[in-house]
Amino acid sequence: MKGNEAIAEAALRAGAEGYFCYPITPQSEVAEYLSRRMPELGRVFLQAESEVAVSNMLFGAASTGKRVFTTSSSPGISLMQEAISYMAGALLPVVIVNIMRGGPGLGGILPAQSDYFQATKGGGHGDYRVLVLAPSSIQEAVDLMMLAFHLADKYRNPIMMIGDGMIGQMMEPVEFPDDYKEPPLPPKDWAATGARGREPVIIKSLFLDPLLLEKNALIMHQKYEQMKREEIRFELYKINPKNKILIVAYGTMARICQTAIDELESEGTSVGLFRPITLFPFPEKDINKEAKKKNIRAVLTIEMSLAQMMEDVEKAVLGAKPVKFFGRTGGIVPSPDEVKEEVLKLIKEKTRSTGKTKQN
Amino acid sequence: MPGITIDKNHCKGCELCVCACPQQIISMSKDITVRGYFYAQVHDPSRCLGCRICAITCPDVAIEVHAHGTVFSLFDY
Amino acid sequence: MADTRTSIFSRPEALYDRVTHYCPGCTHGVAHRLVAEVLDELGVREKALGIAPVGCSVFMYNYINCDCLEAAHGRAPAFATGFKRLRPDMIVFTYQGDGDLASIGTNEIIHAANRGEKFTTIFINNAVYGMTGGQMAPTTLPGQVTTTSPMGRDVNDIGYPIRVAEMLASLKTPSYIERVSVHSPRHIIKAKQAIRKAFIYQKENRCFSLVEVLSTCPTNWGKTPSEAIQWLEAQMIPYYPLGCFKEPGKEEES
Numbered sequence: 001m002k003g004n005e006a007i008a009e010a011a012l013r014a015g016a017e018g019y020f021c022y023p024i025t026p027q028s029e030v031a032e033y034l035s036r037r038m039p040e041l042g043r044v045f046l047q048a049e050s051e052v053a054v055s056n057m058l059f060g061a062a063s064t065g066k067r068v069f070t071t072s073s074s075p076g077i078s079l080m081q082e083a084i085s086y087m088a089g090a091l092l093p094v095v096i097v098n099i100m101r102g103g104p105g106l107g108g109i110l111p112a113q114s115d116y117f118q119a120t121k122g123g124g125h126g127d128y129r130v131l132v133l134a135p136s137s138i139q140e141a142v143d144l145m146m147l148a149f150h151l152a153d154k155y156r157n158p159i160m161m162i163g164d165g166m167i168g169q170m171m172e173p174v175e176f177p178d179d180y181k182e183p184p185l186p187p188k189d190w191a192a193t194g195a196r197g198r199e200p201v202i203i204k205s206l207f208l209d210p211l212l213l214e215k216n217a218l219i220m221h222q223k224y225e226q227m228k229r230e231e232i233r234f235e236l237y238k239i240n241p242k243n244k245i246l247i248v249a250y251g252t253m254a255r256i257c258q259t260a261i262d263e264l265e266s267e268g269t270s271v272g273l274f275r276p277i278t279l280f281p282f283p284e285k286d287i288n289k290e291a292k293k294k295n296i297r298a299v300l301t302i303e304m305s306l307a308q309m310m311e312d313v314e315k316a317v318l319g320a321k322p323v324k325f326f327g328r329t330g331g332i333v334p335s336p337d338e339v340k341e342e343v344l345k346l347i348k349e350k351t352r353s354t355g356k357t358k359q360n
Numbered sequence: 361m362p363g364i365t366i367d368k369n370h371c372k373g374c375e376l377c378v379c380a381c382p383q384q385i386i387s388m389s390k391d392i393t394v395r396g397y398f399y400a401q402v403h404d405p406s407r408c409l410g411c412r413i414c415a416i417t418c419p420d421v422a423i424e425v426h427a428h429g430t431v432f433s434l435f436d437y
Numbered sequence: 438m439a440d441t442r443t444s445i446f447s448r449p450e451a452l453y454d455r456v457t458h459y460c461p462g463c464t465h466g467v468a469h470r471l472v473a474e475v476l477d478e479l480g481v482r483e484k485a486l487g488i489a490p491v492g493c494s495v496f497m498y499n500y501i502n503c504d505c506l507e508a509a510h511g512r513a514p515a516f517a518t519g520f521k522r523l524r525p526d527m528i529v530f531t532y533q534g535d536g537d538l539a540s541i542g543t544n545e546i547i548h549a550a551n552r553g554e555k556f557t558t559i560f561i562n563n564a565v566y567g568m569t570g571g572q573m574a575p576t577t578l579p580g581q582v583t584t585t586s587p588m589g590r591d592v593n594d595i596g597y598p599i600r601v602a603e604m605l606a607s608l609k610t611p612s613y614i615e616r617v618s619v620h621s622p623r624h625i626i627k628a629k630q631a632i633r634k635a636f637i638y639q640k641e642n643r644c645f646s647l648v649e650v651l652s653t654c655p656t657n658w659g660k661t662p663s664e665a666i667q668w669l670e671a672q673m674i675p676y677y678p679l680g681c682f683k684e685p686g687k688e689e690e691s
Contacts, residue, residue, distance in 0.1 A: 018523050044522045048515070049548040056512035056545070060488070060519030063506050068523070086509050192504040192520075194527055196483040202498045204489075204507030362445070374462035374655075374662040380622055397461065413622045415446040419466025420457065425446035437446075437626055 003138045004029035004071075004168045007097060007161075010145035011069055012037060013176055016095070018044040018068035020057045022076060025109045026165040027099040030071040051076035055083030055096075062092040063203050065191025067149050069095035074103045074115050078123065084158050085124030088220065089205030091190070093152035096130075097145070097161045099168040102331035110331025111165035113251060116308035119160050120280040127217045129224050131231065132279040133161045134250045138172040144277070150182045151231065155223045156190070162279070164304065166252045166333070224281070233277035234286055237261065241295050242270035244347050246321075248287060248313050249302040250276050253334070257302055260339035271343055272296075279309070284316035291317045297350040302339060303327045322350070362410025362427040366400050370422035373397035377414040377423065383407045386414060412437060449473040451482045451502045458496060462662020464652040465493060467619045468561055469500050471629045472532070475636050476503065481528040486520060488513045492534035493568040494561065511542025514549035517556040528639055529556040535576040536566040539599050543575075546605070550645045553610040557635045558647040560601060563654040564673060571657030575599045578676055583657070598676065602649045606682035612644045614683040618651040618674065620666040631681075644685045651677055 102108030498505035
């Protein structure tokens with residue numbers, strides 16, 4: 001299945017009842033697919049007049065307590081920041097998918113990973129975070145998409161899944177679970193369902209009393225601390241004591257690195273990959289553990305951006321080892337050969353500087 | 361006999377009822393409420409028609425209108 | 438003797454018994470009460486959803502007794518669209534000021550009206566940005582002095598005020614659009630009839646409905662409540678004529 005369509009289908013299987021969208025390359029196929037499927041299932045599909053409208057419709061729709069989501073790409077996600085801030089402050093569950101493209105501004109339409117800051121540091125105003133998931137294959141995109149809805153309801157927070165143009169456009173075999181069961185969730189008594197026999201529900205983010213506003217922020221903060229304890233996900237690839245370098249990469253970039261690692265291995269150089277799957281909460285402690293291993297000479301962050309995730313990797317490594325960066329931006333996808341070249345260059349540099357001879 | 365009660369607590373002294381009353385039986389007090397507003401009072405309750413115009417005008421829903429016995433509505437509301 | 442008094446006017450159930458933060462003479466109080474009365478009379482309070490704007494009436498949810506959302510500035514029609522599409526059985530209304538609806542929110546209201554979203558908008562037009570202290574709004578009259586048009590609105594520089602009711606009525610999609618005023622008892626009674634009609638259209642699932650309510654802002658106009666009412670009648674009504682601009686089933690073929 002094509003990535004965009006698989007993501008759409010995954011949302012449906014997870015029980016999404018509302019989808020609001022605006023066309024933007026490279027994710028318009030999601031909208032086209034759902035414009036047929038949602039009405040077939042008696043669910044809501046609406047193409048809005050802008051991403052500003054889409055994101056605000058999501059607020060209204062999420063207030064019903066039903067599962068709702070949208071997909072967009074980098075410039076559209078910028079437009080949604082206001083509403084994401086509002087939804088975070090109002091404790092609403094929502095799933096947002098960013099199929100990233102080159103930026104900033106109108107940028108380009110080819111894949112990029114340059115929205116890392118926007119996703120993980122929160123492009124909107126105020127003390128809030130968004131849980132960020134980064135799949136590196138279509139199957140993983142499907143699994144994480146279904147998980148996203150569960151996490152959104154569990155934490156009452158916006159959840160963002162970021163893929164890049166390749167995830168959206170490529171085709172791979174996918175399996176949908178036949179018997180999808182989720183862990184139990186608390187009842188949605190916060191939802192606006194009509195004030196029959198109860199006090200009215202008010203879904204808002206305004207707290208003029210600073211003590212109440214702080215209290216709301218602390219409620220949110222507890223959630224983020226819980227996310228850090230319970231939701232960190234990552235994958236290790238070919239980590240072993242012969243590794244000289246630890247690569248940190250996510251999404252499709254990680255897959256390219258895996259190819260490069262396999263080729264380097266067959267050529268006699270051992271390199272390991274740490275692939276974060278949750279970008280917030282970021283697997284700091286786990287990266288720190290891997291980086292501190294005696295055999296690791298340096299950590300190489302590889303991204304399709306100008307060193308955005310690298311800052312979090314540096315923070316995780318805490319100076320234990322040098323952290324270097326390699327990447328291309330503007331929509332250029334590095335090839336495995338380029339990755340290999342960078343790795344070998346780094347190993348040579350680190351060999352010279354430490355005075356150790358190269359060991360296999 | 362129709363009549364009105366004006367809730368001092370809600371009245372903000374805007375005086376719109378004073379102008380609105382067709383019988384001109386509402387006027388402002390000389391003393392102030394705890395919020396510092398002069399409040400509206402009926403100075404001639406016997407001439408109240410129960411027309412509800414004062415209550416319809418009041419932005420603070422401070423006026424209640426009541427009547428004894430048969431009630432004739434001068435207009436639908 | 439038994440007290441045989443009948444109440445012939447009292448606070449609607451859908452309006453909390455609270456003193457509002459609105460200024461003395463502010464007609465938000467009247468508009469809130471009319472909406473509450475209509476919700477009670479139509480028996481829809483328990484399935485109503487109100488959407489408050491950014492503006493003086495952001496606290497509408499403290500006064501009107503139904504489930505409420507607090508919208509981002511201008512976005513209430515988008516909130517309403519999202520909610521109503523997923524819960525078409527509920528009665529959804531937005532309550533917006535002129536800064537909210539006619540400035541930052543023009544895109545959202547035009548498209549919601551154009552799609553014919555089946556919710557009701559109560560649009561409070563008082564020709565200024567009230568909450569932020571009386572700045573010029575897209576509805577400020579030519580020559581009107583505000584804190585950001587100290588020489589009066591210069592139409593050669595920034596154009597004429599927007600007539601929202603007429604603008605929305607020009608869309609082809611059927612809707613109910615009426616402009617009313619709440620500056621005198623006679624007009625308040627007519628305003629209530631329009632608001633009731635708007636909610637009935639929603640109950641019947643007919644169309645989008647908007648009632649533009651010309652309102653006073655004594656504080657920011659620098660007038661007493663009585664002077665403000667006279668100014669509204671003398672200055673606003675000539676530019677913003679009252680009446681019904683569009684009704685479903687009564688359009689002429691364009």
